């Protein structure tokens with residue numbers, strides 16, 4: 001059994017990702033198999049209990065907008081995942097090891113976000129059609145009051 005902030009998991013199992021995991025070198029990526037409650041429910045419920053939410057707008061590549069409230073403490077990726085927003089796959093679950101949570105940040109938000117660290121910069125090299133200024137990995141963007149009103153757009157595809 002394994003426990004992390006998302007809940008309790010029974011075992012690591014092989015997923016059905018088609019490409020090899022770049023970071024681990026494993027032929028396929030490994031994910032935690034859930035035991036009992038879902039990852040989504042536990043993370044969202046815990047974050048909601050903790051307090052305020054930020055309004056974030058996710059725009060699909062085709063232009064469809066999703067405006068959702070995301071609890072402080074979650075990441076922008078978790079906000080998309082918990083609200084079933086398509087276009088952010090997050091294969092590694094937020095470990096900054098897959099780049100499938102890539103988005104383009106609205107131009108007026110580029111300067112307002114915390115700077116990228118080295119690991120995010122490295123992983124963005126593997127993203128589909130990265131933009132040196134606007135590309136970010138949503139799993140590395142922690143939601144705070146400062147992100148209220150953030151607008152992100154998903155790329156045409158993830159990798």
Ligand code: FES
Nearest residue numbers: 094096098099139
């Ligand atoms: S979820 Fe894998 S890099 Fe963000």
